[in-house]
Amino acid sequence: MLRFDRRLIQHFDWIILLWLALIATMCLMNLYSAIYPDKPAGTPVYIKQLYYFIMGMGLVLAIISVDYRIFMAWNYPMYGIICLLLLYALIFGNTQSGAQRWINLGFFNLQPSEPAKLMLVITLASYYSRKDTGKGFTLKELGIPIALTLFPFLLILKQPDLGTALMLGFIFVSMTLFVKLKWQTLNILLGVCASLIPIAWKFILKPYQRQRIETFLNPEADPLKSGYHIMQSKIAVGSGLTFGKGYLEGTQGHLDFLPERHTDFAFSIWAEEFGFVGSVLFLSIYFFLILWGLNSAVSSRDKFGTLLCIGVVSLIFWQAFINLAMVMGMLPVVGMPLPLFSYGGSSLLTTMAGIGILISVRMRRYQVPS
């Protein structure tokens, strides 16, 4: 497995490495501008993020040096560890603004809910590719994937982190739609989902979560904080006009967010400074990765690789879309970072690990399975 296959280097995707470097540069630039001109104490966030990028690169190299099928073998132990970490964080973890829980590792604050997303991708990909008989899954056969998704979903929902929990849901749906289902199964699932919405609204959502959705539907009715931030975010984005105000020229006074918001609204800073042109450019660069990832899925040599790619792509795409829509006032506020762009170590490392998987699958597409 660790045989040094010269073809690996041949098929190594230098493009994506360049792409990562480009995104990293844009991210660091943006973080610098977010803080500017305040000089906070301690290591500035853009330096910390740089460290995370370097760590991320190391992670990518580690992942691509092994055959990705090793993840299938170690799938369940990894899943178990993540669930234990989630439990630990729920019981003993620190809370920031009452949402995401993390575990203090000294130099690094680990949010287990982040790697949990990637873990779900691997677990579902592993299950679906092993059990796929080509005749389509019945509802009963979906029982295990649903349970595998539900367990971390509930643990994360209890934190209470509605955003990340929903992400797990999105990943499950995206990946499940890519495997063959019996029609019956699909219909039943759709019906159940539709009927769950009013139940979830009444019994599962907390009052402030309900309020956020109501705020979204009627932004002017929000008492204080989150409606105010959306308004400021729209002002920041909108006032960028066509070409933006210029780097470092954004009026930061308006974006004086409470610390936990600082990560989520990173894009508004970019949009204000580089305008419509800069924003569309950013979107194009960003979504290049999505399309490239889908392409990797198609060119993969086995089903596991395909599903891994689909899963990672959905993970990155949905987070990005929800974040951008939220920043522009199209969706209610949920704590969802923009992958690779918002400040945060756990999110960055998880995303880069996902990209590492994408590269790994793509690199080995010509290998004949032994």
Place this chain on the structure above:
Amino acid sequence: MPRIRRAVEKIHKIDEEELIILKKRVDIATTLIIIFIALLIARLWFLQIKKGEEYVKLSENNRIRVQQIQAPRGNILDRFGRVIITNRPYFNLVWTKEDAPNPDEVIKRLALILNEDISNLLTSIREASGQPRYMPILLKEDIDWKTLVYIENHHFDLPGVRVEAVPSRDYLYGNMASHLIGYLGQVSREELDNLKNSKYQGGDPIGKMGIEKLFEKQLRGEKGYRYLEVDVLGFEQQILQHQDPLPGDDLQLTIDIDLQLTAEKAMEGFGGAVVAMEVNTGKLLALASAPPLQLEEFIGGISTKVWQEHLNDPLHPLIDKTIQGQYPPGSTYKIITALAGLTEKIITPQTVFYCNGGLNIYNRRYGCWKSAGHGAISLQRALSESCDVYFYQVGQRVGVDRLAAYAESLGLGQKTGIDLEHEKPGLTPTSAWKKMKKNEPWQDGETLSVAIGQGFNLATPLQICRMTAALVNGGKLYKPQIIEAIKDPEGATLEKAQPDLLGSVYGSEQDRKLIIKGLIDAVNTRHGTAGSAKMSTITVGGKTGTAQVVRMSKFRSIPEAQLPRKYKDHAWFTCFAPAEKPEIAVTVLVEHSGHGGSVAAPIAKQVLEEYFKGKIPRETAE
């Protein structure tokens, strides 16, 4: 690596057919994704191109602010609905970091205008450093009219400075019932951390002590808010949206303003407590601790210097003595001893003991307060004239542990359960207690001290009052209540208090009536110790008491008038009226003032007179 090989073998390879399906699905996904991206770009176009200019205006020339509107706090009323505490608007000086380009200059100028130490202003600003820059910081509360006018006129010279009108507490009766009602203050950092919900922000008022604190949730109402567009100078351009605040609920106390004021006035200059309770319900008509708190000192936070002064004051103004003051009950305890003796059949109303000024027992002489002695004495006179020797005899036969049981059944030695903070339980000593606490066995002589309410005994004025009520209301121990009702801002009753029966007293009604007879005599006969509580139209019954402060014999021989205050005994008087069908029980404790009959009883009489004023036509004074 067999494990991997096994896993690998299980992986489904992709055949031609599946590949076509996969490609089709990926195409669909790609199309969907492109649609989503197009949505985002469309939105961007909408915000940046279509509405861009508008947003530029909002970001540069105009700003959007959120203003909180404070909710009017609930009123506090007395039992007849008369308002004790309400709200009045006052004006706060606030400062918004974001609007002030030259903060140092502005603060310096403000310090001069407000006549305030600049370090105080800087402290307020520093404390609020965690807040966003657009949130106003409270610099000074309750500025006077002159300052308000000056600030408004010099608005342009003071960028970032603004005046906010907020509702605040208006104490219509000054410091009346100050310990009970408590006061408000700004919510502190620790309180913000502890409060789970985010209803509070820096600068909000919150109850810090007493009823204001314990019923904070009902009193505070719900804040309103306003979205404002302000220009670069901070002037309001237009209101975009607003929501009215909801006033808090009103609290109706069981306190009667007239009784409370009478009690507090009578206690002026003294330290101590007055408790007046409705005997059949447990509702408190007056709850006064002397000296009262000066509530204005607490507005805006009490200064350390003043706090220190209060701590060192020998009258201890900071303590609510009605529930926190623990004193030996003195002769008021004889009610318990009598009840124990009768119920345990150790004495009957006819049992006679001989008092010659003292009792020789256990190799000692235990003195009676009347050194000449009471002669042959039975229960009724022993209560009326408060003979110590009689009760030494009874107590010695009952024993300390049984005495403790009777004391507890009358509510001593435990918290009364009143809805107030920091209530103290008092102490009813037993032999087991002494072994545990002091690691010594109980001495027989100590029982004699207990029997007359001295020694290790401790009780609060509230406990003694409730004990009196339980004696005369048929033996029922009620939970003392201070809240009559909670009403919503429109006046509808949300909750109404009902009497809460906690327990029954040992002994028979017949025995209790015997004791009551003795207490009536104490007030109404010539030799009774409580003659100064006698009223012309109402029959009062009561018991005096003197709580020894110092037991050392060297002090006991000095005439009382010459003793320094802190060595003087505490004076008790507890009573009930009208004796035929008691409605009210009043207990008075005056610290360090000598005998109960001379100091405490007249105060209780004043409270009783106020209570019966207008209820029964007064005959002309004798």
